[in-house]
Amino acid sequence: MLVPQTRKPIQIWLNKGLALFSPSTIDENEQQVLTDYHWVLKSTSGGLVNLENYKGQVILVNFWATWCPPCIAEMPSMQALYKDYKDKVTFVFVSNESPADVQKFLNEKGYTFESYRPTTASPEVFDVTSIPRTFLIDKSGHVIIDKTGAANWSSKEVRKTLDEILGEEI
Template sequence: MKSNLNIKNILFVVVIVLLIIPQTRQPIQIWLNKGLALFSPSVTAKKDQQVIKDYNWILKSKTGHLINLEDSKGQVVFINFWGTWCPPCIAEMPSMQALYKDYKDKVEFVFISDEDHSLSNTFLKEKGYTFETFVPRTAYPKIFNVTSIPRTFLIDKSGYVIIDKTGAANWNSKAVRKTIDELLAEDL
Protein backbone atom coordinates (compact mmCIF):
# COMPACT_ATOMS: atom_id res chain seq x y z
CA MET A 1 0.00 0.00 0.00
CA LYS A 2 2.79 2.40 0.92
CA SER A 3 4.57 1.64 -2.39
CA ASN A 4 1.47 2.68 -4.39
CA LEU A 5 1.27 5.93 -2.45
CA ASN A 6 4.93 6.71 -3.15
CA ILE A 7 4.49 6.01 -6.89
CA LYS A 8 1.43 8.30 -6.99
CA ASN A 9 3.36 11.03 -5.19
CA ILE A 10 6.29 10.71 -7.59
CA LEU A 11 3.95 10.85 -10.63
CA PHE A 12 2.21 13.90 -9.20
CA VAL A 13 5.54 15.70 -8.69
CA VAL A 14 6.69 14.76 -12.22
CA VAL A 15 3.48 16.15 -13.75
CA ILE A 16 3.80 19.39 -11.74
CA VAL A 17 7.45 19.79 -12.82
CA LEU A 18 6.50 19.16 -16.48
CA LEU A 19 3.81 21.83 -16.24
CA ILE A 20 6.27 24.32 -14.74
CA ILE A 21 8.91 23.88 -17.46
CA PRO A 22 7.95 26.15 -20.40
CA GLN A 23 9.16 23.70 -23.08
CA THR A 24 6.85 20.94 -21.85
CA ARG A 25 3.97 23.04 -20.49
CA GLN A 26 2.47 24.11 -23.84
CA PRO A 27 2.52 20.65 -25.51
CA ILE A 28 0.84 19.15 -22.43
CA GLN A 29 -1.78 21.91 -22.37
CA ILE A 30 -2.46 21.45 -26.09
CA TRP A 31 -2.82 17.70 -25.63
CA LEU A 32 -5.29 18.19 -22.76
CA ASN A 33 -7.29 20.74 -24.76
CA LYS A 34 -7.46 18.41 -27.76
CA GLY A 35 -9.40 16.09 -25.49
CA LEU A 36 -11.81 18.91 -24.67
CA ALA A 37 -12.01 19.87 -28.35
CA LEU A 38 -13.59 16.53 -29.20
CA PHE A 39 -16.98 17.99 -28.32
CA SER A 40 -19.13 20.09 -30.64
CA PRO A 41 -20.23 23.53 -29.52
CA SER A 42 -23.91 23.94 -28.73
CA VAL A 43 -26.36 26.07 -30.65
CA THR A 44 -27.65 28.91 -28.48
CA ALA A 45 -31.33 28.59 -27.59
CA LYS A 46 -33.47 30.82 -29.85
CA LYS A 47 -34.69 32.94 -26.91
CA ASP A 48 -31.08 33.62 -25.83
CA GLN A 49 -29.66 34.50 -29.24
CA GLN A 50 -28.29 38.01 -29.53
CA VAL A 51 -28.41 39.95 -32.78
CA ILE A 52 -25.61 42.06 -34.21
CA LYS A 53 -26.90 45.58 -34.66
CA ASP A 54 -23.58 47.19 -35.56
CA TYR A 55 -21.45 45.47 -38.20
CA ASN A 56 -19.13 48.47 -38.57
CA TRP A 57 -15.75 46.98 -37.69
CA ILE A 58 -12.55 47.55 -39.64
CA LEU A 59 -9.98 44.73 -39.84
CA LYS A 60 -6.58 44.62 -41.53
CA SER A 61 -5.27 41.64 -43.52
CA LYS A 62 -1.63 40.58 -43.69
CA THR A 63 -1.29 42.41 -47.02
CA GLY A 64 -2.55 45.62 -45.43
CA HIS A 65 -5.95 45.41 -47.11
CA LEU A 66 -8.71 46.84 -44.91
CA ILE A 67 -12.06 45.08 -44.71
CA ASN A 68 -15.23 46.08 -42.93
CA LEU A 69 -17.42 43.43 -41.29
CA GLU A 70 -20.30 45.48 -42.74
CA ASP A 71 -19.49 43.80 -46.09
CA SER A 72 -20.43 40.43 -44.53
CA LYS A 73 -23.95 41.52 -43.62
CA GLY A 74 -26.49 39.06 -45.00
CA GLN A 75 -24.01 36.17 -45.05
CA VAL A 76 -23.26 33.31 -42.68
CA VAL A 77 -20.20 34.46 -40.73
CA PHE A 78 -17.73 32.45 -38.64
CA ILE A 79 -15.62 34.67 -36.34
CA ASN A 80 -12.79 33.25 -34.23
CA PHE A 81 -10.58 35.14 -31.79
CA TRP A 82 -7.30 33.31 -31.22
CA GLY A 83 -3.57 33.59 -30.44
CA THR A 84 -0.46 31.62 -31.37
CA TRP A 85 0.45 31.28 -27.67
CA CYS A 86 -2.97 29.89 -26.65
CA PRO A 87 -3.08 26.07 -26.14
CA PRO A 88 -6.90 25.75 -26.53
CA CYS A 89 -6.68 27.83 -29.74
CA ILE A 90 -3.96 25.57 -31.12
CA ALA A 91 -5.94 22.47 -30.11
CA GLU A 92 -9.05 23.47 -32.10
CA MET A 93 -7.25 24.80 -35.20
CA PRO A 94 -7.20 21.49 -37.13
CA SER A 95 -11.01 21.25 -36.93
CA MET A 96 -11.34 24.87 -38.07
CA GLN A 97 -9.02 24.27 -41.01
CA ALA A 98 -11.12 21.28 -42.11
CA LEU A 99 -14.31 23.35 -41.82
CA TYR A 100 -12.71 26.27 -43.67
CA LYS A 101 -11.50 24.00 -46.47
CA ASP A 102 -15.05 22.80 -47.16
CA TYR A 103 -17.00 26.03 -46.56
CA LYS A 104 -14.63 28.87 -47.53
CA ASP A 105 -16.68 29.72 -50.63
CA LYS A 106 -20.02 29.68 -48.76
CA VAL A 107 -19.25 31.13 -45.32
CA GLU A 108 -17.37 34.32 -44.43
CA PHE A 109 -14.50 33.22 -42.16
CA VAL A 110 -12.89 35.91 -40.01
CA PHE A 111 -9.97 34.79 -37.84
CA ILE A 112 -8.82 37.57 -35.50
CA SER A 113 -5.58 37.84 -33.59
CA ASP A 114 -4.15 40.87 -31.80
CA GLU A 115 -0.66 39.58 -32.59
CA ASP A 116 1.55 41.01 -35.30
CA HIS A 117 0.82 39.52 -38.73
CA SER A 118 4.38 38.24 -39.10
CA LEU A 119 3.96 36.08 -35.98
CA SER A 120 0.47 34.74 -36.74
CA ASN A 121 1.21 34.11 -40.41
CA THR A 122 4.45 32.28 -39.63
CA PHE A 123 2.47 30.08 -37.24
CA LEU A 124 -0.26 29.40 -39.84
CA LYS A 125 2.29 28.59 -42.54
CA GLU A 126 4.27 26.22 -40.29
CA LYS A 127 1.07 24.34 -39.37
CA GLY A 128 -0.23 24.23 -42.97
CA TYR A 129 -3.35 26.33 -42.28
CA THR A 130 -4.70 28.16 -45.31
CA PHE A 131 -7.11 30.67 -43.77
CA GLU A 132 -6.20 34.32 -43.38
CA THR A 133 -6.02 36.13 -40.09
CA PHE A 134 -6.93 39.74 -39.41
CA VAL A 135 -5.94 42.39 -36.88
CA PRO A 136 -8.65 44.76 -35.58
CA ARG A 137 -8.18 48.42 -36.57
CA THR A 138 -11.29 49.73 -34.80
CA ALA A 139 -13.11 48.71 -31.62
CA TYR A 140 -15.12 45.48 -31.65
CA PRO A 141 -18.88 45.74 -31.91
CA LYS A 142 -20.29 45.52 -28.37
CA ILE A 143 -21.73 42.06 -28.96
CA PHE A 144 -18.20 40.60 -29.15
CA ASN A 145 -17.33 40.94 -25.47
CA VAL A 146 -14.16 38.84 -25.68
CA THR A 147 -12.42 38.40 -22.33
CA SER A 148 -10.69 35.08 -23.05
CA ILE A 149 -9.69 33.07 -26.11
CA PRO A 150 -10.46 31.08 -28.07
CA ARG A 151 -13.86 32.66 -28.56
CA THR A 152 -15.90 31.76 -31.62
CA PHE A 153 -19.17 33.08 -33.01
CA LEU A 154 -21.35 31.60 -35.76
CA ILE A 155 -23.72 34.24 -37.12
CA ASP A 156 -26.70 33.65 -39.40
CA LYS A 157 -27.69 35.76 -42.41
CA SER A 158 -29.99 37.91 -40.25
CA GLY A 159 -27.21 38.72 -37.77
CA TYR A 160 -28.25 36.36 -34.98
CA VAL A 161 -25.44 34.72 -33.00
CA ILE A 162 -26.31 31.04 -33.37
CA ILE A 163 -23.21 29.74 -31.56
CA ASP A 164 -21.12 31.65 -29.01
CA LYS A 165 -18.37 29.38 -27.69
CA THR A 166 -15.49 30.17 -25.36
CA GLY A 167 -12.81 27.48 -25.23
CA ALA A 168 -11.74 24.72 -27.56
CA ALA A 169 -14.34 22.80 -29.57
CA ASN A 170 -14.68 20.47 -32.53
CA TRP A 171 -15.75 22.83 -35.31
CA ASN A 172 -15.65 20.09 -37.95
CA SER A 173 -18.33 17.97 -36.29
CA LYS A 174 -21.46 16.68 -38.01
CA ALA A 175 -23.55 18.90 -35.72
CA VAL A 176 -21.71 22.09 -36.70
CA ARG A 177 -21.80 21.18 -40.40
CA LYS A 178 -25.54 20.47 -40.17
CA THR A 179 -26.11 23.83 -38.47
CA ILE A 180 -24.10 25.67 -41.15
CA ASP A 181 -25.90 23.83 -43.96
CA GLU A 182 -29.25 24.82 -42.46
CA LEU A 183 -28.13 28.46 -42.12
CA LEU A 184 -26.92 28.53 -45.72
CA ALA A 185 -30.28 27.17 -46.92
CA GLU A 186 -32.27 29.90 -45.12
CA ASP A 187 -33.60 32.86 -47.04
CA LEU A 188 -33.29 36.36 -45.61
Protein backbone atom coordinates in the same frame (compact mmCIF):
# COMPACT_ATOMS: atom_id res chain seq x y z
CA MET B 1 6.90 19.12 -11.75
CA LEU B 2 6.60 20.33 -15.33
CA VAL B 3 9.60 21.56 -17.24
CA PRO B 4 8.74 24.92 -18.84
CA GLN B 5 9.49 23.57 -22.36
CA THR B 6 6.95 20.75 -21.90
CA ARG B 7 4.17 22.90 -20.52
CA LYS B 8 2.74 24.21 -23.80
CA PRO B 9 2.74 20.83 -25.64
CA ILE B 10 1.00 19.21 -22.65
CA GLN B 11 -1.60 21.99 -22.54
CA ILE B 12 -2.24 21.60 -26.28
CA TRP B 13 -2.59 17.83 -25.89
CA LEU B 14 -5.09 18.24 -23.02
CA ASN B 15 -7.08 20.81 -25.00
CA LYS B 16 -7.23 18.52 -28.03
CA GLY B 17 -9.24 16.19 -25.80
CA LEU B 18 -11.64 19.03 -25.03
CA ALA B 19 -11.75 19.97 -28.71
CA LEU B 20 -13.38 16.64 -29.50
CA PHE B 21 -16.72 18.10 -28.42
CA SER B 22 -18.96 20.06 -30.73
CA PRO B 23 -20.14 23.53 -29.65
CA SER B 24 -23.85 23.91 -28.93
CA THR B 25 -26.28 26.25 -30.60
CA ILE B 26 -28.03 28.93 -28.56
CA ASP B 27 -31.80 28.70 -28.03
CA GLU B 28 -33.56 31.08 -30.39
CA ASN B 29 -35.08 33.19 -27.59
CA GLU B 30 -31.62 33.69 -26.00
CA GLN B 31 -29.69 34.66 -29.15
CA GLN B 32 -28.04 38.05 -29.35
CA VAL B 33 -28.30 39.94 -32.62
CA LEU B 34 -25.42 41.67 -34.34
CA THR B 35 -26.83 45.04 -35.37
CA ASP B 36 -23.65 47.09 -35.78
CA TYR B 37 -21.45 45.48 -38.41
CA HIS B 38 -19.01 48.39 -38.63
CA TRP B 39 -15.67 46.82 -37.71
CA VAL B 40 -12.51 47.42 -39.72
CA LEU B 41 -9.85 44.73 -39.74
CA LYS B 42 -6.45 44.46 -41.41
CA SER B 43 -5.42 41.13 -42.94
CA THR B 44 -1.98 39.62 -42.43
CA SER B 45 -1.35 40.47 -46.08
CA GLY B 46 -2.15 44.14 -45.39
CA GLY B 47 -5.62 44.55 -46.90
CA LEU B 48 -8.43 46.30 -45.01
CA VAL B 49 -11.90 44.81 -44.70
CA ASN B 50 -15.04 46.01 -42.97
CA LEU B 51 -17.40 43.45 -41.48
CA GLU B 52 -20.15 45.65 -42.93
CA ASN B 53 -19.25 44.15 -46.34
CA TYR B 54 -20.44 40.75 -45.10
CA LYS B 55 -23.80 41.82 -43.68
CA GLY B 56 -26.46 39.35 -44.84
CA GLN B 57 -23.97 36.48 -45.05
CA VAL B 58 -23.21 33.62 -42.66
CA ILE B 59 -20.12 34.65 -40.68
CA LEU B 60 -17.83 32.71 -38.36
CA VAL B 61 -15.66 34.95 -36.16
CA ASN B 62 -12.86 33.31 -34.19
CA PHE B 63 -10.67 35.18 -31.69
CA TRP B 64 -7.38 33.35 -31.20
CA ALA B 65 -3.62 33.60 -30.67
CA THR B 66 -0.57 31.62 -31.72
CA TRP B 67 0.54 31.18 -28.08
CA CYS B 68 -2.86 29.91 -26.85
CA PRO B 69 -2.96 26.09 -26.33
CA PRO B 70 -6.78 25.78 -26.67
CA CYS B 71 -6.64 27.89 -29.85
CA ILE B 72 -3.90 25.69 -31.29
CA ALA B 73 -5.85 22.55 -30.32
CA GLU B 74 -8.99 23.58 -32.23
CA MET B 75 -7.25 24.97 -35.32
CA PRO B 76 -7.15 21.69 -37.29
CA SER B 77 -10.95 21.47 -37.05
CA MET B 78 -11.25 25.14 -38.05
CA GLN B 79 -9.05 24.47 -41.10
CA ALA B 80 -11.19 21.46 -42.08
CA LEU B 81 -14.38 23.52 -41.77
CA TYR B 82 -12.82 26.40 -43.69
CA LYS B 83 -11.69 24.07 -46.47
CA ASP B 84 -15.24 22.77 -46.98
CA TYR B 85 -17.23 25.99 -46.41
CA LYS B 86 -14.95 28.84 -47.52
CA ASP B 87 -17.15 29.56 -50.54
CA LYS B 88 -20.37 29.66 -48.49
CA VAL B 89 -19.34 31.16 -45.13
CA THR B 90 -17.27 34.24 -44.33
CA PHE B 91 -14.47 33.24 -41.94
CA VAL B 92 -12.94 36.00 -39.84
CA PHE B 93 -10.02 34.83 -37.71
CA VAL B 94 -8.94 37.63 -35.37
CA SER B 95 -5.64 37.91 -33.50
CA ASN B 96 -4.02 40.92 -31.82
CA GLU B 97 -0.55 39.57 -32.54
CA SER B 98 1.85 40.94 -35.11
CA PRO B 99 0.96 39.98 -38.69
CA ALA B 100 4.45 38.47 -39.13
CA ASP B 101 3.99 36.13 -36.11
CA VAL B 102 0.51 35.11 -37.23
CA GLN B 103 1.56 34.47 -40.84
CA LYS B 104 4.59 32.46 -39.71
CA PHE B 105 2.31 30.27 -37.54
CA LEU B 106 -0.25 29.80 -40.35
CA ASN B 107 2.49 28.88 -42.83
CA GLU B 108 4.20 26.42 -40.45
CA LYS B 109 0.90 24.64 -39.76
CA GLY B 110 -0.28 24.69 -43.37
CA TYR B 111 -3.44 26.69 -42.60
CA THR B 112 -4.90 28.42 -45.64
CA PHE B 113 -7.32 30.90 -44.07
CA GLU B 114 -6.61 34.60 -43.68
CA SER B 115 -6.21 36.15 -40.23
CA TYR B 116 -7.02 39.72 -39.28
CA ARG B 117 -6.04 42.31 -36.71
CA PRO B 118 -8.67 44.80 -35.53
CA THR B 119 -8.10 48.45 -36.40
CA THR B 120 -11.34 49.70 -34.81
CA ALA B 121 -13.34 48.57 -31.78
CA SER B 122 -15.34 45.40 -32.32
CA PRO B 123 -19.15 45.37 -32.21
CA GLU B 124 -20.62 45.04 -28.70
CA VAL B 125 -21.75 41.45 -29.34
CA PHE B 126 -18.08 40.42 -29.43
CA ASP B 127 -17.34 40.99 -25.73
CA VAL B 128 -14.28 38.76 -25.59
CA THR B 129 -12.49 38.27 -22.28
CA SER B 130 -10.77 34.94 -23.01
CA ILE B 131 -9.72 32.96 -26.07
CA PRO B 132 -10.46 31.05 -28.11
CA ARG B 133 -13.90 32.55 -28.53
CA THR B 134 -15.96 31.81 -31.61
CA PHE B 135 -19.22 33.24 -32.88
CA LEU B 136 -21.39 31.81 -35.66
CA ILE B 137 -23.73 34.45 -37.06
CA ASP B 138 -26.61 33.72 -39.43
CA LYS B 139 -27.67 35.85 -42.40
CA SER B 140 -29.96 37.99 -40.25
CA GLY B 141 -27.31 38.70 -37.61
CA HIS B 142 -28.41 36.19 -34.96
CA VAL B 143 -25.56 34.70 -32.92
CA ILE B 144 -26.30 30.99 -33.36
CA ILE B 145 -23.18 29.76 -31.54
CA ASP B 146 -21.09 31.62 -28.95
CA LYS B 147 -18.34 29.29 -27.71
CA THR B 148 -15.48 30.05 -25.35
CA GLY B 149 -12.76 27.41 -25.28
CA ALA B 150 -11.63 24.72 -27.68
CA ALA B 151 -14.23 22.81 -29.70
CA ASN B 152 -14.57 20.54 -32.70
CA TRP B 153 -15.65 22.95 -35.41
CA SER B 154 -15.67 20.28 -38.10
CA SER B 155 -18.20 18.08 -36.30
CA LYS B 156 -21.38 16.71 -37.90
CA GLU B 157 -23.42 18.96 -35.58
CA VAL B 158 -21.65 22.16 -36.69
CA ARG B 159 -21.91 21.16 -40.35
CA LYS B 160 -25.61 20.37 -39.93
CA THR B 161 -26.16 23.77 -38.30
CA LEU B 162 -24.27 25.51 -41.10
CA ASP B 163 -26.21 23.65 -43.78
CA GLU B 164 -29.49 24.62 -42.10
CA ILE B 165 -28.67 28.33 -41.83
CA LEU B 166 -27.28 28.34 -45.35
CA GLY B 167 -30.61 26.88 -46.48
CA GLU B 168 -29.09 23.78 -48.01
CA GLU B 169 -30.32 20.22 -48.11
CA ILE B 170 -29.01 18.06 -45.29
